[in-house]
Amino acid sequence: MNAPNTFPNTFKAQPDERGHFGQFGGRYVAETLMPLILDLEREYRAAKADPAFAAQFDDLMEHYVGRPSPLYHAERLSAAVREGAEPGMGAQVWFKRDELNHTGAHKINNCIGQILLAIRMGKTRIIAETGAGQHGVATAAVCARFGLPCVIYMGAKDVARQQPNVFRMKLLGAEVRPVTSGAQTLSDAMNEGLRDWVANVHDTFYIIGTAAGPHPYPELVRDFQSIIGREARAQLLDRTGKLPDLLVAAIGGGSNAIGLFHPFLDDPSVGMLGVEAAGHGLEGSEHAASLAGGFPGVLHGNKTYLLQDEDGQIAEGHSISAGLDYPGIGPEHAWLRDIGRVEYTNATDVEALDAFQLLCRTEGIIPALEPAHAIAAVAKRARTMRDDQIILANLCGRGDKDIFTVADALGVAI
């Protein structure tokens, strides 16, 4: 870990002009896609400099998505995690309520940005991959909103365990294509999305759901999702006059986490904790913690930490949360981990289930299983912090979609 005095002047200057975050990121794609990736980068630079683009994005965020999302002081949860802590210990827990967004998660922020880019580029067909189905639902929603046909690739295993979201996507007019190759989960859905894209580059835009993939996706997804951190920073300063002491967010690919973290990266007093899915535990292979249990490699267009064997074959991740069940992680997280600016930990399926129920009972909020991993880490960490300190966690999705999975895990028939 680097000492603080070796940190650069800013952590916000990444990626470089080739899309590299340190040694990570880049554009590892087939030649067929390269010209399109370069077009996308040009178009994104133009859009970023265009006040009309920002105005349209902001308008949709306010009136379609329902932003700004609230910042909420979870007092009963704070009290619950303070029980058993030493006197004077037990931080205040605050949530950024991105589960209240239209379609139920942070995913819609990115989908709005990308579909506006697709329209700028004259593309007439949208494809996307999805794991838990939240990105698929958000993509289907914006496609309906803008009248573009939409194909969603989803691993057949995820189709089976996320039926409510499959039906939502269909109601919204999307075609859901189950993917039966490989482990039949998110990674395979992404392979199939790339195969579709390479065959339909002339008219198709690929809305990638997380801050990963070839440059410029990690950068543009981060930028669209950074609305989370910008709002949260202003809201907390307004309410408490302070910056948070610790940010916490769950990480699959890492888009909600980078969206929360990025606007705070240059605030040295703000600690950051990313929470990977430890599945059945890190000692076996049944987990999805690519930072804790992986090695740098190249997959899906970028270099990052990957779960893989010693020959570079990609391992199948496991998590009770379909949205975290991915063998890689966004390249900016890989970089932030290596330079030591962000700390990464993990939570098991069991810990996430406990935290899921804890939030239900203490705050009357049913979280998605993805942020339940973050809440598990919050509960542990809060006890080690003073009671005047503030933890700000991203409640990035709501749990309606997960009630069947949770019931099954708890042995309840519904």
Add this chain to the structure above:
Amino acid sequence: MSPRLAAAFAKDRPALVTFVTAGDPTPDATGAILDALVAGGADVIELGMPFTDPMADGPAIQAANIRSLAAGTRTADILSIAAAFRARHPDVPLVLMGYANPMLRRGPDWFAEAAAAAGVDGVICVDIPPEEDDALGPELRARGIDPIRLATPTTDAARLPQVLDGASGFLYYVSVAGITGLQQAAQGSIDQAVARLKATTDLPVAVGFGVRTPEQAAAIGAVADGVVVGSAIVELVAQHGADAPAAVRTYVQSLSEAIASSRKVIR
């Protein structure tokens, strides 16, 4: 350029470039299939390195990757297959084709050194475009291995020089924007594309993706320096398993004869 690749493209007919996946159906069975390619008249052998996530490949080669990995194929097996091939066929060029992650897992130096030791002449890495050349290209060149680049229907005139900069061995023209083994491009579009490429580079141009019949191979051979056939051979391996060599040899011979006669007529 590798002397073996140079010689293969200097013959008085277009080169027949054939692809199979290493370790399909088993590591032990691949050697005899490679021998059948040579016996059938293949001029260049592409040996596919299996990968769990072959995102540029269609169903036939995806299935071959799965069969190979299920049979326990390791990187060490692929290198052994290559080295044994080199020992049996000192003059036939051998190209490794695959994805970045298995090539880079132990570091680019390790991979380039191991490939050179196994007698490999060229490497095609599907997901290392010119923009990421420094991930593997310098290490290959330092050992005399040709990094073979791909050009596609989306590679326009403005981009082509960048693709050619650092390319060696031959230029692989992927004739359809898509994945391996599914559609075939219209012959007219191939003719135009090859003419455009050959006006820009002295490298031999080999054309692949979707080539299945001797007639297609002959038509492409009439304009290009090489014809690449992959999925159709891989499907024969899927159908015949360890008994594939006889069928592979017969099929490759039909391609080879068609290519040879077509060029004589055109010339």
